[in-house]
Amino acid sequence: xxxxxxxxxxxxKKVLDAMRELVNDANFDCSATGFSLQAMDSSHVALVALLLxxxxxxxxxxxxxxxxxxxxxxxxxxxxxxxxxDIITIKADDGTxxxxxxxxxxxQDKIADFEMKLMDIDSEHLGIPDAEYQAIVRMPSSExxxxxxxxxSIGDTVVISVTKEGVKFSTAGDIGTANIVCRQNxxxxxxxxxxxxxxxxxxxLTFALRYLNSFTKATPLSDTVTISLSSELPVVVEYKxxxxxxxxxxxxxxxxxxxxxxx
Amino acid sequence: xxxxxxxxxxxxKKVLDAMRELVNDANFDCSATGFSLQAMDSSHVALVALLLxxxxxxxxxxxxxxxxxxxxxxxxxxxxxxxxxDIITIKADDGTxxxxxxxxxxxQDKIADFEMKLMDIDSEHLGIPDAEYQAIVRMPSSExxxxxxxxxSIGDTVVISVTKEGVKFSTAGDIGTANIVCRQNxxxxxxxxxxxxxxxxxxxLTFALRYLNSFTKATPLSDTVTISLSSELPVVVEYKxxxxxxxxxxxxxxxxxxxxxxx
Amino acid sequence: xxxxxxxxxxxxKKVLDAMRELVNDANFDCSATGFSLQAMDSSHVALVALLLxxxxxxxxxxxxxxxxxxxxxxxxxxxxxxxxxDIITIKADDGTxxxxxxxxxxxQDKIADFEMKLMDIDSEHLGIPDAEYQAIVRMPSSExxxxxxxxxSIGDTVVISVTKEGVKFSTAGDIGTANIVCRQNxxxxxxxxxxxxxxxxxxxLTFALRYLNSFTKATPLSDTVTISLSSELPVVVEYKxxxxxxxxxxxxxxxxxxxxxxx
Numbered sequence: 154x155x156x157x158x159x160x161x162x163x164x165x166k167k168v169l170d171a172m173r174e175l176v177n178d179a180n181f182d183c184s185a186t187g188f189s190l191q192a193m194d195s196s197h198v199a200l201v202a203l204l205l206x207x208x209x210x211x212x213x214x215x216x217x218x219x220x221x222x223x224x225x226x227x228x229x230x231x232x233x234x235x236x237x238x239d240i241i242t243i244k245a246d247d248g249t250x251x252x253x254x255x256x257x258x259x260x261q262d263k264i265a266d267f268e269m270k271l272m273d274i275d276s277e278h279l280g281i282p283d284a285e286y287q288a289i290v291r292m293p294s295s296e297x298x299x300x301x302x303x304x305x306s307i308g309d310t311v312v313i314s315v316t317k318e319g320v321k322f323s324t325a326g327d328i329g330t331a332n333i334v335c336r337q338n339x340x341x342x343x344x345x346x347x348x349x350x351x352x353x354x355x356x357x358l359t360f361a362l363r364y365l366n367s368f369t370k371a372t373p374l375s376d377t378v379t380i381s382l383s384s385e386l387p388v389v390v391e392y393k394x395x396x397x398x399x400x401x402x403x404x405x406x407x408x409x410x411x412x413x414x415x416x
Numbered sequence: 417x418x419x420x421x422x423x424x425x426x427x428x429k430k431v432l433d434a435m436r437e438l439v440n441d442a443n444f445d446c447s448a449t450g451f452s453l454q455a456m457d458s459s460h461v462a463l464v465a466l467l468l469x470x471x472x473x474x475x476x477x478x479x480x481x482x483x484x485x486x487x488x489x490x491x492x493x494x495x496x497x498x499x500x501x502d503i504i505t506i507k508a509d510d511g512t513x514x515x516x517x518x519x520x521x522x523x524q525d526k527i528a529d530f531e532m533k534l535m536d537i538d539s540e541h542l543g544i545p546d547a548e549y550q551a552i553v554r555m556p557s558s559e560x561x562x563x564x565x566x567x568x569s570i571g572d573t574v575v576i577s578v579t580k581e582g583v584k585f586s587t588a589g590d591i592g593t594a595n596i597v598c599r600q601n602x603x604x605x606x607x608x609x610x611x612x613x614x615x616x617x618x619x620x621l622t623f624a625l626r627y628l629n630s631f632t633k634a635t636p637l638s639d640t641v642t643i644s645l646s647s648e649l650p651v652v653v654e655y656k657x658x659x660x661x662x663x664x665x666x667x668x669x670x671x672x673x674x675x676x677x678x679x
Numbered sequence: 680x681x682x683x684x685x686x687x688x689x690x691x692k693k694v695l696d697a698m699r700e701l702v703n704d705a706n707f708d709c710s711a712t713g714f715s716l717q718a719m720d721s722s723h724v725a726l727v728a729l730l731l732x733x734x735x736x737x738x739x740x741x742x743x744x745x746x747x748x749x750x751x752x753x754x755x756x757x758x759x760x761x762x763x764x765d766i767i768t769i770k771a772d773d774g775t776x777x778x779x780x781x782x783x784x785x786x787q788d789k790i791a792d793f794e795m796k797l798m799d800i801d802s803e804h805l806g807i808p809d810a811e812y813q814a815i816v817r818m819p820s821s822e823x824x825x826x827x828x829x830x831x832s833i834g835d836t837v838v839i840s841v842t843k844e845g846v847k848f849s850t851a852g853d854i855g856t857a858n859i860v861c862r863q864n865x866x867x868x869x870x871x872x873x874x875x876x877x878x879x880x881x882x883x884l885t886f887a888l889r890y891l892n893s894f895t896k897a898t899p900l901s902d903t904v905t906i907s908l909s910s911e912l913p914v915v916v917e918y919k920x921x922x923x924x925x926x927x928x929x930x931x932x933x934x935x936x937x938x939x940x941x942x
Contacts, residue, residue: 227591231570262611267592267594270592306756306757330793333791336788490854494832494833494855497829497833497857527862530858531856532854
């Protein structure tokens with residue numbers, strides 16, 4: 154039997170919004186340690202990994218490991234029916250082919266339960282090795298979202314270049330070129346507004362803006378985003394989920410000759 | 417001659433918004449006692465009844481009974497040109513085929529008059545007998561609107577079941593099922609947030625969500641909604657209009673076998 | 680070399696929004712005295728004239744007169760990437776075929792430069808003679824915008840009639856007629872809310888609402904609008920740009936017989 158009670162239910166709505174654009178169907182894996190998901194996006198280019206640790210739930214009961222295949226759009230339709238202050242409980246009986254989402258209003262006057270059929274989804278769990286990165290940039294998540302959106306109005310790809318002084322985002326398109334430089338800045342009033350660069354060596358990599366823009370759907374989950382870059386590795390764009398875990402996106406850099414991959 | 421002056425002109429804009437989705441053309445009936453309307457929706461399934469009593473107007477002159485046929489979309493186009501604080505006056509001369517809406521800004525600096533041709537509309541006035549209902553639910557109108565909207569993302573029809581403990585709204589669709597229970601609750605800080613059930617006997621009836629969603633367009637008119645249910649009668653969904661009257665919607669329950677009526 | 684630094688960068692975004700609907704491509708003319716533009720709308724019916732005086736810029740360097748052809752939609756795409764509090768600098772080297780827009784965030788942590796190719800645009804500069812107008816109306820710009828929008832839901836053209844008492848806007852269409860009268864009012868608490876009429880003689884002219892609605896895209900630039908009318912002249916609709924200049928729109932009145940010009 155599975156019963157996971159999350160007081161801050163709106164967090165689960167935000168998690169779904171952060172994945173829904175990239176992934177249609179996915180297995181949620183429940184174990185004693187937490188509620189997690191790993192899935193390729195539908196074009197098999199980007200990877201999403203979610204972890205919500207059991208300690209973050211008010212109540213967490215998972216008698217045995219369970220993998221629940223869900224259509225994220227349908228799940229999102231149901232979660233959108235939860236009020237922003239509602240407590241959400243995820244329930245599944247052993248051997249059942251459905252999952253129930255229960256929403257309780259703060260004053261307990263309104264109680265809703267939504268039952269959804271589960272799906273059989275083939276998936277292989279990729280091992281993601283720990284890696285050393287040449288450069289790690291931590292910056293305000295809203296700033297990163299704004300930059301990806303702005304550059305998308307000019308070009309299709311972005312070159313992210315990190316030096317000790319700052320991180321530069323560049324693009325080019327039919328109407329012109331654009332460069333946006335964010336300087337390292339540790340001395341701000343609010344720590345979440347800092348831009349902090351940990352660099353082993355300068356790095357400059359090219360990515361499809363379309364995917365980065367999808368990643369920024371996680372912005373409501375965290376005030377900051379961490380971007381880890383190495384020449385030979387997929388970039389990792391990570392949003393911490395307070396007290397509970399994270400959502401991470403992986404995307405391989407584009408090779409310069411790779412012009413025909415432009416969407 | 418007809419001259420009706422309504423200080424709170426925005427109320428008339430809200431009344432139009434509450435009917436416009438259901439009714440295209442309708443006769444407004446003016447008499448010494450008030451300004452009223454009764455109309456079937458364009459698919460002849462639901463009935464709308466409006467009453468604005470003469471006492472609610474700052475000035476109310478209606479020399480003889482008058483029935484004015486109007487296209488609600490055109491009337492709404494004109495009323496949308498009134499500012500939210502404007503005083504609205506409805507005027508018609510005897511024997512004329514047009515109606516004039518006059519809008520005065522609070523400081524009298526701006527005065528607008530909009531003249532609209534009247535239409536000949538065939539309509540029969542249905543007598544709606546007073547009835548005893550098995551159950552009457554009063555609840556916050558925004559809550560009812562939210563529930564109808566939420567359930568529409570899952571299914572096409574809703575089963576409304578009333579017991580002494582509360583009212584349950586249920587639906588089912590391709591992606592799953594949903595139940596929302598609102599418990600009776602009389603002890604809230606604000607009386608308009610109460611959910612109050614007057615019940616002679618339990619009742620459970622099925623309705624098309626599409627119509628209920630149209631009825632909830634009246635939500636801005638009142639903080640609360642009253643839903644009156646009996647097995648053999650159309651449901652009445654009523655929004656009181658403060659000091660003036662009401663807008664009521666009538667809809668026949670669906671018979672269970674009636675599956676092909678699903679829209 | 681050209682280098683124009685504007686601390687209140689959001690003003691340039693508003694200027695573009697005020698012209699973009701009317702004009703696709705236009706030459707910006709830079710001289711020692713200011714940054715200006717004159718362009719016909721794409722259907723060659725209305726004329727737009729912009730002036731931003733050099734004194735309004737924090738830094739203004741223009742070594743020699745320069746005419747820079749730009750696509751306003753592309754320029755607007757770039758300016759939309761500037762934050763609302765950003766300082767904007769427009770730069771161009773002598774003999775270059777491109778212009779650079781530089782955006783600096785208030786705390787200097789983020790610096791962006793957008794480079795756009797210039798275009799060759801044929802244009803003739805029309806001399807606009809100073810004229811005496813029969814009537815000049817100054818009124819709140821938001822009020823004028825609201826009136827043009829409201830009347831557009833009824834008809835295609837507006838008759839603007841000025842008398843000593845006030846200004847009347849009238850239209851007619853399939854669903855009826857509308858008249859909106861704004862009375863002269865000099866004694867308001869805030870001067871920008873006044874409606875002031877300077878009149879030599881009464882005047883009544885007809886204009887296409889479609890163009891007036893485009894002119895009102897300049898509303899965010901100024902709290903007031905000035906409308907100058909004479910029977911034999913194009914109307915001038917002017918929005919002052921605080922401390923810097925203005926944007927003016929010119930539109931010829933419609934001749935009454937001109938019914939087939941209705942759009």
